[in-house]
Amino acid sequence: MKYLELIDIHKTYSFSHKRGHNKVLNGVSLKINYGDKVGILGLNGAGKSTLVKIIGGIIKPDRGEIIRNMSISWPIAFSGGFQGSLTGFDNLRFICRVYGVSWEDKVERVQDIAELGDYFYEPVKSYSSGMRARLAFALSAVIEFDCYLIDEVIAVGDQRFKERCIGELFYKRQDRSYIIVSHQPSYIKEYCNRFFVLSKGKLIEFENFNDAWSYYSSQ
């Protein structure tokens, strides 16, 4: 059985301008089985991105254990995962090389999802945030993972892009797991089957979306 488990994760950041520190995650535990669709609601600054980065293995928690028994994508976000002075095409080649798959047959697919046209061959730093989101999403779509980590990124795209995301992730890969963190309810309500709120360093699970939402919005 494939699963992902976080056991009592703690993460604290020190302030640079004064003494003291900010306890971002204060004992977070979570077990996800293959196929679970996890939605995590959190206000800005609640530690959503920190949690996603810890799950993705990019940063280490100060304390706690992570058991990764399934392959987990990098956090799909506006920035991160690709390099700004490279073009979208260069970034595709880089990612394919890192994950050990051929890039030649992926160009068309990425262009199809991201719809960047000639911008695919321009440096990423010249992209709008919508274009970045499309590239980030398209790049992750060409590498197969058991679990996709999605940090807000779907929220910015236009309607057309959202439909593509839905097609790629929620239909073509409906057997997989994904973890969506967001401060907005839209996708979590529709496409998740487990609902969490990240608040004050703790992750709380709710029976259904409505309970999670009423807790979240009463903060």
Added chain:
Amino acid sequence: MRELVILYRAFKVQWRVLYALMMREIITRYGRENLGFLWLFLEPAIFTLAVTTLWSIVKAGHGHADFPIAALALTGYTASLAWRYGAGRTLAAVQSNIALLYHSRVTVFDLIVSRIMLEVVGATGSFAVLTLIFSSVGLIDFPHDLSFVALGWYLQIWFSAGLSFLVGALGAVYEVVDRIWHVTSYILFILSGAFFLVEWLPPAYREYALLMPTINNIELIRYGFVGDAMIPHYDIPYSAMFNLYLSFFALASYLWIKNKVEPE
């Protein structure tokens, strides 16, 4: 057996990541359209030709014998390429690639090492190609004893890799390293032995000069080039030990900083 398979896979992933990073670096370093790649050869070539020209003008007044100045200029300059450019590149390695750390397979170690590998290959290629070209046109004699050249070059590359790794690791976290490095690299370049022979120094200073590992390495390379046209001074075990300590120190610095770098 199972451990071996795991180790083999880990090496495969490690190599894949380094290869991907080197290919990524080549794009921005040597560019799609600029002269970046050619410059790797042009820079030491111009230096060597300029020094040789200046020397022959000066020589006209002083009456030195046929001193192999072109060989000394070429060896001194190319032997310094790997550490100068290596450290210069590793300093920015982490900051300019920090977004790539989003892939958990890519580590700070990989970002630094891929840049070092590229500089080592570049400097060695430049050195080998220019040696061949210059010796075939008769500007220098073909190296007299390649084993000295190889040993000196090996020690120099080891030094360059160690120093670049140290500077890159500390520079990833401490901004001040960048400022210190700019000053240090000039002083180091002057003291590195790139521009003089130990024999030229007053005898009393020679043993102090050999405290600088690069001086030992460059003496070895030059002796391999010109043979008895110079009296070499070097201490191979000292240079190797220096490199060993430098490598330990560099790895210790990496362990110190490795969890301090976090992508935004």
